[in-house]
Amino acid sequence: MKILQKKLTILIAFTAIFLGFLLPAFAQQNAQSVYNSTVDLINCETIRFIHREAGRAEIANNMMCTSFESILKSIPEDEGSTTAKVAKDIDAYKTKFKADGDLAAQLDAIIAYVNKKIEAKPRKGNVADFKQKLQDYKTDALDNMSGASTTTTNTVTPAPTGTNDAAIDEDTETEDNVAMTPTETTTKSGTDWLGWLSLIISLLSLGLSAYLYSQLGKLREMTSRPVLQPADNDGNKPRGPLVNESAANYQLIETKMYQEIAKLGREFDEKLAAVTASTGYTQPENFSGREEKKSDFLPTPVDQADAPIVTTAQRQPEPEPVQEEEKPLPVVLEEVVEEPVEDEEETEDEPEPVVQNTVRSDNADVIAPLSYSTSNVEEEEDETIALPDYKYVGLPLADGSFSPESFTDMPQEESLYEVEMYEDVPNKAFFSPLQYPEILEKTLADPEQYLAPCCMFLNEADGKQNITVIEEGRLRRQGERWYIYEKARIRFD
Secondary structure, three states: HHHHHHHHHHHHHHHHHHHHHHHHHHHHHHHHHHHOOOOOHHHHHHHHHHHHHHOOHHHHHHHOOOOOOHHHHHHHHOOOOHHHHHHHHHHHHHHHHOOOOOOHHHHHHHHHHHHHHHHOOOOOOHHHHHHHHHHHHHHHHHHHOOOOOOEEEEHHHHHOOOOHHHHHHHHHHHHHHHHHEEEEEEEEOOHHHEEEEEHHHHHHHHHHHHHHHHHHHHHHHHHOEEEOOOOOOOOOOOOOOOOOOOOOHHHHHHHHHHHHHHHHHHHHHHHHHHHHHHHHOOOOOOOOOHHOOHHHHOOOOOOOOOOOOOOOOOOOOOOOOOOOOOOOOOOOOOOOOOOOOOHHHHHHHHHOOOOEEEOHHHHHHOOOEEEEEHHHHHHHOOOOOOOEEEEEEEEOOOOOOEOOHEEOOOOOOOEEEEEEEOOOOEEEEEEEEEEHHHHHHHHHHOOHOOOOOOEOOOOOOOOOOOEEEHHHOEEEEEEEEEEEEEOEEEEOO
């Protein structure tokens, strides 16, 4: 989990650094795009004014101001050293753009240069309107930077042409002063899309970081959950989960081991009581089930003073081995002893024979012989220990019962208890509190809510960090529901 947290921290830091570089770059690119388009508009308007002054109103009206190249195409070849030079000088201001500079001041510098060029010679056209047009371009550029950009396209109806050159010149002068009225069409432009793109990317990055941070808790829970055992070669399903190697899970294994030992002890007592009842055997006074002392089963040592002493003289000498000639070994056939077969009528009336099993030891008078029926032994040898089927469940209902839908095969967020069910005992089950770290922390925080409905406390839970199950609780099925008829006995450590 620490590695995952480090990766998430690095991702958030990288996102912040990336946005720190990305947003200024987008803003700079947007500002430069607005600046370049405004320079082209100023350049186009200047060349139009020069064309009209030179009597080429038709060229001025048909100019395409989409780029600097389209402006150059409208200039005649014989004016490459004059009008074309002015257009190139204005376009050169694009290379002087400064991202950290004031956009209005940089546009003012271009407008001042153009006005100086126009005012250098006496003009026939309306210079004041020309200057106002340049100021309008500047205003539109500043509005574009604030998100309210407009583009203006001028459409002028070309003047009628006369029959001779003199008429063309007169009409051109009249159009320059009176007839030419530009029609402005205002449309929204998308030059500020880079700003919106940067905002969307930043929001997505923040959302991704928040999502990854919210997944930390789920990932921590998933890594702490047990992993299912894989199915064996026969395709059988796993019986239980694999336990993670941690201190808390080792403690859980130890607790489960003690519970299994106690359960086997109870089964041993029940079977021993059944055998004793069927044979009439009574236990000695010093035998108390599984709580007997170890010394009760050990033979009493024989006193060396009471043991007979055998001297060397009393021992018979061993006969010397007699060497015999080697002879072929005879084939010895195994003698088959047939037991007498009794009549069927007699076997039906006679009781089943009882085998007497006597424990051989030097203290044979202490341990009484144990007699049992051979039929019971055969039945016990055929019995197999049924493995439990583990289920997981949360809090019971108000009547202290669990519905079949509340049992799950794997621990869930609301799971609080582990239930052991056996196929050979379909109406009974055992349960105990779950002791996974997250569940243990929740149950110890409020034991009255999560443990009291199903458990009996042997001590107070104040300040305790672990739970020891002294005795498992028991469930009994009535109909389709499981009811608690004996609470689990637990101790807080």
